[in-house]
Amino acid sequence: QVQLVQSGAEVKKPGASVKVSCKTSGYSFTGYYMHWVRQAPGQGLEWMGWINSNSGDTNYAQNFQGRVTLTRDTSISTAYMEVTRLRHDDTAVYYCARECGGICYALDIWGQGTLVTVSS
């Protein structure tokens, strides 16, 4: 079945970087866009950006431009999200989510989430 499996929890110091992976299976990786969404503790969902898994083209939310980089490795059907210059308020669960494509303009499959804790 279609699955997105994310890497494990991370604890980082302010100013450091973190890279989260999202390994996919059960579908043609290059046929779908991958989005990243984060959720701070007790808060709502915040869209970060997407990557075209085929071309590698990216689009970032304004809040994250310059600090977030989305990449992918098509040989292993895996997407990555890197955040640099981490701040305390980057503490959140980070999700990858597949855009369903076709006439379904939504995110139909989600990873289990990766908790990133930024603490000095």
Add this chain to the structure above:
Amino acid sequence: EIVLTQSPGTLSLSPGERATLSCRASQSVTSTYLAWYQQKPGQAPRLLIYGASSRATGIPDRFSGSASGTDFTLTISRLEPEDFAVYYCHRYGSSFTFGGGTKVEI
């Protein structure tokens, strides 16, 4: 930037009751681009509705969505115990946007 405002913030209901959740857009939003998600504690969101009114795969028919201008509604016809969760609306576009969420509690 389009803002999605969900109301109420919290909806207190009992199993078997009907739930009506609202999502209002600050500007015109094409219905095609409006989706609803359910999120339970400790879990990832789950897609319920896309295109404002189309149920995602495996979603029970007690969930329905509708649109009227800039107002979008998610209705749960008869609440089941597993439906108590937080619900988010979401706009697909050049800059994706989520509403603030509505918590449906017992």
